[in-house]
Every structure is written in C-alpha cells, then in structure tokens.
Amino acid sequence: MDEQVKVSIERIKTIINDLEDSTFSTIDIVKKYSGGFYSNTKTAPYYSFNAQFGKLLKRNEKELGITEIEKGKSSKDDNGHETTTSIWEKRT
Secondary structure, eight states: OOOOOOOOHHHHHHHHHHOSSSEEEHHHHHHHHHSOOOOOTTOOGGGOHHHHHHHHHHHTHHHHTEEEEEEEEEEEOTTSOEEEEEEEEEOO
16 A cells, blocks of 8 residues: 655745745755755656655645746756756745
8 A cells, every 4th residue: 555745735835935035946845845855866756755746836836826937947956966946936
C-alpha cells in the first residue's frame, strides 16, 4: 500500500505572504517549507518530492494567490547541483 505525505496549504500561504518579493521560485518555497532544497537526482518526476511540490503549487494557484510566470528556469540546489524551477508571482 502506498503512503501519503501531507502538505499544509495554509503553511504554504503563510510562507508566500511572508515573502518580501512579489516574485519567487518553487525552490524558495521548498526551502522555507522543509529547511533546504536538494535535487532529487536520478528520480523520475512522478516520485520526486520537488516536482510534486511544484505541481501542488500549480494546482492551488488560485487559493494561494499566485501565478506561474516561468517554468524550467535553470537553478542550483543547496549542494550546487543543476536543476530547474518555476518562477511565481503573487497576485495583487
């Protein structure tokens, strides 16, 4: 039987609202939510926490008051590994 990992939309909302900048990346949110950002190397997106977290943001754009303005932007994780992220903007 597969298990589930619970993610709090309310906590994500609080993190987003506390950001000073109006634009931010999925990486920024994951870092604040879980204390760091590390690439899920050699992991299919279906099993990647980071990819699933990004999909959660996308599914909840309206409730979170955000819009995805760029996807697939090059970035690095906390270990310096290359990865990609989405850029989001707070709705005003």
